[in-house]
Amino acid sequence: MPFRSVFDQIFTIWTAIAGGVFVLVTAVLLFAVVRNRATKREHLPFAASENHKVEFGYVVVLGLIVAGLVTGSFLAISRLHSGEGLAEEAMAGPSTRIDVTAFRWCWEFAYAEAPVTVTGTCTSDDSPVVVVPTDRPVEFALTSSDVVHSFWIPDWAAKMDAYPDDVNELRMVFPEEGMWRGLCSEFCGTHHVTMDFYVRAVSPAEYEQYLAAASVAA
Amino acid sequence: MTRTAGIPTPVEPGRGGEPGLLAGWLTSTDHKRIGLLTLGTSLVMMLIAGGLAMVMRAQLAQPELEVLTNDRYNQFFTMHGSMMIYLVMTPFAIGAGLYLVPLQIGAPNVAAPRTTMTGYWLYLVGGLIILSGFFTTSGAADHGWYSYPPLASSRYTPGAGVSLWIIGVGLVALGLLLMAATVLWTALLKRAEGMTMLRMPVFSWSIVATNLMVIGAFPTLLVAVGILAFGRVNPDIFTDNVWNIGYQHLFWFFGHPVVYVMFFPFVGAVAEVLATFARRRFFGYKFFVGSQLLFAALSMSVWGHHMFTTNESSDYYYSLMSIALIIPAGIEYFDMLATVVGGRLRFTAPMLFALAFIPQFLIGGLTGIMTATPAIDYQITDSYFIVAHWHYTLAAGSLFGLFAAVYFWWPKASGRMLREGLGKVHFWLWVIGTNVTFLPMFWLGMEGMPRRIPSYLPEDGFGTGNLIATIGAGLLALGGLVFITNVVISFLRPRWAPPDPWGGHTCEWATSCPPPRHNFDARHPVPPVRSYAPLLDLREEKERQAKAGAG
Numbered sequence: 001m002p003f004r005s006v007f008d009q010i011f012t013i014w015t016a017i018a019g020g021v022f023v024l025v026t027a028v029l030l031f032a033v034v035r036n037r038a039t040k041r042e043h044l045p046f047a048a049s050e051n052h053k054v055e056f057g058y059v060v061v062l063g064l065i066v067a068g069l070v071t072g073s074f075l076a077i078s079r080l081h082s083g084e085g086l087a088e089e090a091m092a093g094p095s096t097r098i099d100v101t102a103f104r105w106c107w108e109f110a111y112a113e114a115p116v117t118v119t120g121t122c123t124s125d126d127s128p129v130v131v132v133p134t135d136r137p138v139e140f141a142l143t144s145s146d147v148v149h150s151f152w153i154p155d156w157a158a159k160m161d162a163y164p165d166d167v168n169e170l171r172m173v174f175p176e177e178g179m180w181r182g183l184c185s186e187f188c189g190t191h192h193v194t195m196d197f198y199v200r201a202v203s204p205a206e207y208e209q210y211l212a213a214a215s216v217a218a
Numbered sequence: 219m220t221r222t223a224g225i226p227t228p229v230e231p232g233r234g235g236e237p238g239l240l241a242g243w244l245t246s247t248d249h250k251r252i253g254l255l256t257l258g259t260s261l262v263m264m265l266i267a268g269g270l271a272m273v274m275r276a277q278l279a280q281p282e283l284e285v286l287t288n289d290r291y292n293q294f295f296t297m298h299g300s301m302m303i304y305l306v307m308t309p310f311a312i313g314a315g316l317y318l319v320p321l322q323i324g325a326p327n328v329a330a331p332r333t334t335m336t337g338y339w340l341y342l343v344g345g346l347i348i349l350s351g352f353f354t355t356s357g358a359a360d361h362g363w364y365s366y367p368p369l370a371s372s373r374y375t376p377g378a379g380v381s382l383w384i385i386g387v388g389l390v391a392l393g394l395l396l397m398a399a400t401v402l403w404t405a406l407l408k409r410a411e412g413m414t415m416l417r418m419p420v421f422s423w424s425i426v427a428t429n430l431m432v433i434g435a436f437p438t439l440l441v442a443v444g445i446l447a448f449g450r451v452n453p454d455i456f457t458d459n460v461w462n463i464g465y466q467h468l469f470w471f472f473g474h475p476v477v478y479v480m481f482f483p484f485v486g487a488v489a490e491v492l493a494t495f496a497r498r499r500f501f502g503y504k505f506f507v508g509s510q511l512l513f514a515a516l517s518m519s520v521w522g523h524h525m526f527t528t529n530e531s532s533d534y535y536y537s538l539m540s541i542a543l544i545i546p547a548g549i550e551y552f553d554m555l556a557t558v559v560g561g562r563l564r565f566t567a568p569m570l571f572a573l574a575f576i577p578q579f580l581i582g583g584l585t586g587i588m589t590a591t592p593a594i595d596y597q598i599t600d601s602y603f604i605v606a607h608w609h610y611t612l613a614a615g616s617l618f619g620l621f622a623a624v625y626f627w628w629p630k631a632s633g634r635m636l637r638e639g640l641g642k643v644h645f646w647l648w649v650i651g652t653n654v655t656f657l658p659m660f661w662l663g664m665e666g667m668p669r670r671i672p673s674y675l676p677e678d679g680f681g682t683g684n685l686i687a688t689i690g691a692g693l694l695a696l697g698g699l700v701f702i703t704n705v706v707i708s709f710l711r712p713r714w715a716p717p718d719p720w721g722g723h724t725c726e727w728a729t730s731c732p733p734p735r736h737n738f739d740a741r742h743p744v745p746p747v748r749s750y751a752p753l754l755d756l757r758e759e760k761e762r763q764a765k766a767g768a769g
Contacts, residue, residue: 018584076593154666
């Protein structure tokens with residue numbers, strides 16, 4: 001799911017539309033506030049208290065706006081699910097599966113491909129770092145061992161809840177190398193605030209080396 | 219007469235004396251008193267909930283401050299949210315209907331006043347039970363206002379706070395349900411002669427739509443808290459995830475309509491205030507009424523947009539239904555704007571609050587379209603962006619509508635005028651304070667600040683935005699104090715209100731301030747009702763006659 005690129009695009013369009021509507025409504029309001037002061041006007045600008053033709057016409061316009069926005073929203077959803085460009089091919093391909101177990105108050109990442117498990121206590125310097133390969137789909141299989149948590153990587157606009165007795169799959173591709181912070185975004189109690197983890201994306205070759213080394217260490 | 223001879227003259231039984239002040243109010247069968255109790259209680263609750271928010275803003279002003287421990291902070295945000303929703307905005311919305319609907323439709327009282335009073339008691343007692351958590355050793359509830367299991371179970375949040383919260387919320391929901399039902403009954407069946415359904419004032423219609431949603435949605439909340447109550451006894455049920463997800467569906471089936479319960483009466487009040495101070499008939503009455511009913515109907519089918527990240531609610535369906543809300547909301551905005559554009563405006567304190575409601579609520583509405591778009595919602599949900607979004611709807615929107623209503627109807631309810639000057643000071647402090655507080659939260663959310671965190675690190679980069687927000691909150695507190703001062707002055711140095719200080723349009727302005735026991739009497743009869751603005755009709759009639767006489 002190419003969350004970030006889809007998010008950036010549709011968020012920009014939606015913000016532009018919202019900005020336009022806000023400016024329009026506020027301009028009409030301010031215009032009326034300046035022009036229609038009772039001290040300035042002797043008579044009402046217009047006395048009609050209804051106009052069904054205008055209002056029906058306006059409802060049609062609203063309907064068209066809704067149709068446009070719903071279409072945009074649906075297209076974005078389908079792009080989220082099917083991927084796009086490089087990611088589209090990658091989404092279909094085999095993935096790196098990582099079983100993520102959220103618990104109060106940290107995370108455990110278990111690789112399906114190798115006997116490697118990463119965890120920590122999420123206290124000051126002990127946040128788990130999950131290493132993932134770039135350009136290849138990574139599937140985070142999210143579950144929880146106690147309450148509801150939510151797996152969020154803000155920089156990639158990716159978020160999915162983790163439940164006990166349930167697995168939610170979050171499939172995504174990291175197109176570049178780097179390290180990003182992830183956190184829990186569903187309130188889960190006292191140390192919810194410190195439930196941080198890091199995602200480190202490395203080249204597939206480096207990733208294989210990492211897994212091999214970590215398996216030996218384990 | 220002769221037949222009674224020999225039988226002792228019947229003696230009038232002792233009246234047992236007049237009830238005292240407190241008993242008089244707490245056992246009243248007058249909708250005005252029950253209404254004012256509800257409104258007054260909710261305003262006191264708002265003061266407490268606002269105080270909690272101020273402490274949280276102090277803690278968040280800078281990184282790594284520790285005014286409160288994590289657990290205490292969690293109690294504060296839980297209680298702030300729970301109080302504002304269950305104990306402030308919702309009861310105020312329903313209570314305003316209880317006070318005003320009989321007056322607006324020319325009824326002498328609410329239907330079933332004792333049931334209505336029972337509703338108030340349940341609300342009051344439930345509210346006190348929720349608050350009493352602060353006096354237990356483990357503190358008040360600290361699991362968030364929507365109380366997701368398994369966190370809400372006795373396994374993960376032991377202690378009395380959550381149990382008290384569950385009992386309290388159940389009682390409040392039941393009480394408000396009763397109150398909404400009797401007010402709806404009143405509006406449907408107790409209207410004065412001539413007051414057809416399509417002559418009911420806009421505000422009364424907003425209450426009809428509101429109470430329909432209450433009746434449709436609140437029973438589900440009772441079921442949901444029932445599940446939570448069972449989970450306090452047997453937390454094992456939540457190891458089966460169907461109960462966790464099932465709870466969320468039930469909760470939000472209540473949770474989304476209740477958002478509109480906290481919105482409709484205030485938009486209705488804003489509509490009345492706009493029309494009155496634009497000195498014209500409200501534009502587009504029929505469309506406005508229809509849009510409220512459509513809004514209420516749609517509100518029952520959009521709950522899943524609170525649950526996109528659960529992967530258990532359809533992205534497509536809930537996006538479609540939620541975006542469709544643009545139609546009724548767009549109609550309401552059109553009618554409000556047309557009323558202002560076609561009016562001669564007077565800028566009184568209630569009018570200022572009503573005018574500011576329009577652009578401020580709009581920010582909440584437009585960002586609402588973003589939450590209705592799953593591709594955006596995945597990122598912004600549970601972040602400060604969402605916190606900003608619904609504070610724009612509820613604080614910058616509904617709360618401004620609430621204060622428009624308070625300034626507008628205060629003379630009617632108390633017989634006293636509030637000071638205009640202080641009202642305007644309150645208004646400007648709040649316009650600036652609201653935007654300074656909540657606008658930065660959009661950016662904080664975009665930068666990745668999750669909601670419900672008691673603290674953050676210097677390297678997170680949330681410091682500046684939070685500092686600005688805290689300064690804004692200070693202005694809001696100041697504005698609140700100005701309002702309290704205004705209220706106190708109106709009691710200590712009263713300026714008595716005439717029956718119709720504003721040139722109102724609807725029946726409540728035909729009676730005295732405050733109205734007599736049964737709302738209308740021989741000196742203040744229900745005016746003839748020929749439209750949704752009967753007093754405006756009378757004034758226009760008089761003007762026509764004066765013109766005819768002069769001509």
